[in-house]
Amino acid sequence: MLADFGLRPAALSLYGNDVTRALAGIDFAAAIQAPLVVTGAGVSGPAEAIGYLGPLLKRAATRGVLVAPENHVNSPFESLAEIEGLLSSLDSPHLGVAYAPPHSYACGESPDVVIQALGSRLVFFYSWDIPQG
Secondary structure, three states, rough: OOOOOOOOOEEEEEEOHHHHHHHHHHHHHHHOOEEEEEEEEOOOOOOHHHHHHHHHHHHHHHHOOOOEOOHHHHHHOHHHHHHHHHHHHHHOOOOOEEHHHHHHHHHHHHHHHHHHHHHHHEEOOOOOOOOOO
């Protein structure tokens, strides 16, 4: 239906912590030619995040899709250090970052610094704003 209107999806948002649902979402993203799946895994720590994302990255590799967890307050992707740790731990060409600057502000980090540090690993940008403070 998107193609009928000359549209192509930029991404598929897929939040939660159900791996089976997420794997099906990656298949769906590939079927509709969405180049990436944005996830905000409902996980409690880095080890759980790695466990959740590992199977998704394997599926993404076979489907030619990127997986991009969103940085988020009160998640294992909150700070730049946590994001870099996750990227380093999983080290996959199919892993990027969906970046939402207000979450950096909320944890006391400058979005400029985070964007510079992530460089090409930043594959999706949420352009929304909140008042500082």
